[in-house]
Amino acid sequence: MMKNKWMGMVLATAVVVPCFAEPDAPYKDASLPVEQRVEDLLGRMTLEEKVAQMRIFHANKGIKSGKQGELVMSKDVVARLEYGIAGIKNPGEPDSPEQAAKLTNELQEYIIGKSRLDIPAMFVCEAYNGVDAHGSTRFMRPMNMAATWNVDLVNRIWTVTGREARLRGFHMCHSPESDIMRDPRFGRMSEAFSEDSWLTTEMVVAAVKGVQGGYDGTGVNSTHIGAVAKHFAGYGQVQGGRNFASIQISERDLIDQVFPPFKGAVQRAHAFGIMASHGDLNGVASHANPWLLTEVLRKQWGFKGYVVSDSNDIARLHDFMKVAESHEAAVEMALKAGMDVDLYSDLAYVHLTKMAKADPSLIPFIDRSVSNVLRTKFKLGLFENPYTSVGDTKMEVRSEASLALAREADLESAILLENKKNTLPLDAAKIKKVALLGPLLYTDTQDMFEQVTGDAVEYVSAKGFALTDGKRGRPALMPRDEKKIASLVEKAKAADVAVLFLGGDEYTSKEAFFSGAYGDRDLIDPVGPQDELVQRVKALGKPVVVVLKHRRTLSINVISDQADAILDCWDLSELGDLAVAEILFGKVSPSGKLPVTVPRSIGQFPFEYSQKEINYKKGYLFQKDGPLYPFGHGLSYGRFTYSKPKLSGKEMAKDGTLTVSVDVSNAGKIEAKEVVQLYVKDLIGSVTRPDKELKGFEKIELKPGETKAVAFTITPDMLMFTGLEMKPVLEAGDYEVMVGTSSADVQKAAFRLK
Known part of the structure; x- marks a missing residue:
């Protein structure tokens, strides 16, 4: 598409489109390192332009397709785009995929043309079960995906989701949900993957890598989109199972159980974004928690993407959380804690320009946040590939191959x-x-x-x-x-x-x-x-x-x-x-x-x-002990038998590994798939330890009468936990290995960590 071609576009107000960008500016040179491009572009921006890159608004403010398929924008939207924008949520959501592609192309063309420095916008969607927009392939929910216990299959689902999103003109998704979910009173339970930290981590990593363009991530700058892992942190465990309620999790459980899926998203899958939690965390509002958003996320984990608020939550530090005396105080708290982007609110970062002019000490924090947003846009390839192909969209979105994948996943879940x-x-x-x-x-x-x-x-x-x-x-x-x-x-x-x-x-x-x-x-x-x-x-x-x-x-x-x-x-x-x-x-x-x-x-x-x-130790009066159905349970038309698990040794060095292997046979009359599950138990610890923890799984397919050997490697990191002094420890002692068909149906072996 050619810049500043406005034929067919209907605006609710007249717009003057300035063009002051230097065509040979270093930030436009894709051959330069991203950090050099970010530094160059940031140095050219006005304060107003910087603050604009810290806000996202929803397309329901007045972005839609007209009767002839043309882009229609309200006066409100035009005003919001005066200095540019970090992103827009759900443009083209109710449209067909090809119409959405056309609309987002025209919208992007307008935004770039309006921008003094040709800065494109990110268009953002949700993606719980495929792209949450009309005409996209509707896959099953994340809880179903985890029920497949098939990491490759989940990766393929999210790979298709990322491709369909980019074809519609989206660039980021506020997904996947990375919390562990342990309270079924909570209405959003199926948006997450599981109650278990290990299973959730593997699913989240597969999802992020998929949506961002495969395991090597090479597609994220042209064919796929960036992922925003959410809600950081502990959101699946709101008190009483009520949305917006407080979150009380011990620091040890937070580190050992709640953090791993987010850490995996950041360090293993290189997620482009993180969304903070609606709730507090042990009394500290997540949107104003510098330990969470800066110390842990950036300093300890090395996160380089941007942190976005959940809907309107920066302003709610004053209105709802009651931890800020005013909206301006809420803005300062969130900004300094590490909140880069304000989602939806017209009561929070809208005040930043005025605040920074009155207090220039805020500008370094603004520059930090804007750099995180610009870095993401460069990595997404938006300066080189801001548009999508309408022809490809019509052919590829909700294709027969995608529907076949949905059916395959249904069968396995x-x-x-x-x-x-x-x-x-x-x-x-x-x-x-x-x-x-x-x-x-x-x-x-x-x-x-x-x-x-x-x-x-x-x-x-x-x-x-x-x-x-x-x-x-x-x-x-x-x-x-x-x-x-x-x-x-x-x-x-x-x-x-x-x-x-x-x-x-x-x-x-x-x-x-x-x-x-x-x-x-x-x-x-x-x-x-x-x-x-x-x-x-x-x-x-x-x-x-x-x-x-x-x-x-x-x-x-x-x-x-x-x-x-x-x-x-x-x-x-x-x-x-x-x-x-x-x-x-x-x-x-x-x-x-x-x-x-x-x-x-x-x-x-x-x-x-x-x-x-x-x-x-104790059950309940008048109630049977144990669950109705245990974690990992699932029957088959096959009839699987397990050999006794064998360990490669009876002792494991602190810097060594052990292998546990088992033979699984299908004694039934039908070809079937089985999920072989590995659990480990620390028999004696310096702090009270879980009864068992999932540490590996593999899904295999067996014909009638067939036997397969399945092996797992036990590594030191599987045995580490947060000790008495709140530091990671690896303690010598006795451990139990359990392999079987569910958490309650296992065979055991033992080893000692030297």
Whole structure:
């Protein structure tokens, strides 16, 4: 595209486009080192231009496609772009991919043309399950991704996501969610990967490397986008499971468990951005925490990207957190702590120009933040490649290959929780009629099942009842309707097998927004008459298969007791029920494993598998001990057997390694995949230690009768923890190695660290 070509563009106000950039300025020379380009450009900028590079606003301020597909901007947007901008969130989100590409090209052309120094903007999206924009491939949610326990597969999903984002004209995504998630009361649970630090770290690293252009990251300056790992730090453990609540985590647990996924994103995957947490951290607001944002993130970990606020949170240091006397005081606190970019707010960094003129001591902090933003833009290749190809966008976004990848991932993420008397797989040759019933049944579910079984099986399908009234802000539960329940039971009575689609929907588990919207729960039992439906259908004497769909862990005691089989699907892709049908009818063996522990009730909280060993001394009155389903659990149509794990030695030097190996065999009659899991336990420590910790996993595929050897290397860093003096320690002593099919089904070996 040629600069300053405005044909077809409609503006809500007249704009004069100055052009003062020097064509041969050093910062425009892509052959020079990035730091030299940053220094040169920063030295040419006015204070107003610098502050503009510290703000991001949302496209809903007035950026859209007109009736003829032309760019339309409001007067508000034009005013916001007077001195440039760090970035804009979600331009073109409601448009088709190709229209979004056209819009972002025109928007970028305007911004560069308006800029005195030709500084482009970053366009930013969300990417929980693919690019969160119309027409993009909708993959499953991160919790599903972790349930695959397949790092390569997750990397490929995020590689496609990064490519589709760049093709639409995006350059950064506020993803992946890098918190460990241990409280299912929290409505945003499925946005994260797991309850476990190791599994989450591996998934986050795979996601960041994928979205940024593969493991070598070479695509980030042209074909892919930068990742912003969030929410730093501990956001998945807000008190009471309530969005915006405080976060209380011991410093030791913070270092040993919460930090590793973020550290992996920074040091292993080289994430371009970090987003701070809405909450505080042990009393210190995250957006004003210099220890967190500067000491740990930059000095200890060497982070070179930019730190962005969560929505409006810098101003909320005054309005909400009540740690700043005024908005100006909030700005100074955040700036000095290490907050580079203000997301959305018109009450925070908008004051910086005036503040810096009155107090020049703020300018070095401004220069630090602007340098971090400019460095990112140079690394993204925006000065050389600010536009996207509309033709490529139309061909590549939501391609057949991307949809096939979504299906592959769905198949690997579904978790077979129960399979009593080998109810599954269903035999299409013996079953004449199947009832597809329940509140989580979709309009296209039957069509997808028919694609799998053809004319061999007759289906009857009915949703029956909804769980909520569907109100986005504060949904209400629907009253019990006997006629609707009885109708579902009658349909089940006429079928050979009842497949019940149960769990929760997008209204029973969601983000609780600041403006009065709720999304968290104080209970995690299934809502509505779902338990009753299972019991009444079970009483018919027909096989009952439950397909569980949800966005938070549910305590499914009645379902577990009554159902003959349970396929736990969390929140699959747009083609999810196709995978469900293939698994139920035995086209593919399920291979997903639980990325979280399933408790019997919320009263067992905390219930993550890696609690301190002393937490398991006593159970609860009138309740069975242990979880309903353990972390790492997942059944298969294969029948796997494990040999006794073998260690390469009985002792390990502090600077050495050990290898643990095991033979895994498929004694079943169907080809299947298995996730071999490695756990380690420190038997005696100077501080109380976890009962066990995941330290490795590998997903393998075995034909009937096949055996494979799986080996893991135990390294010193796997055994390190934060000791009495709050420093990393590696303590001599006895350790236990556990290898198996879940955290509760393992075989053990022992060694001593010298």
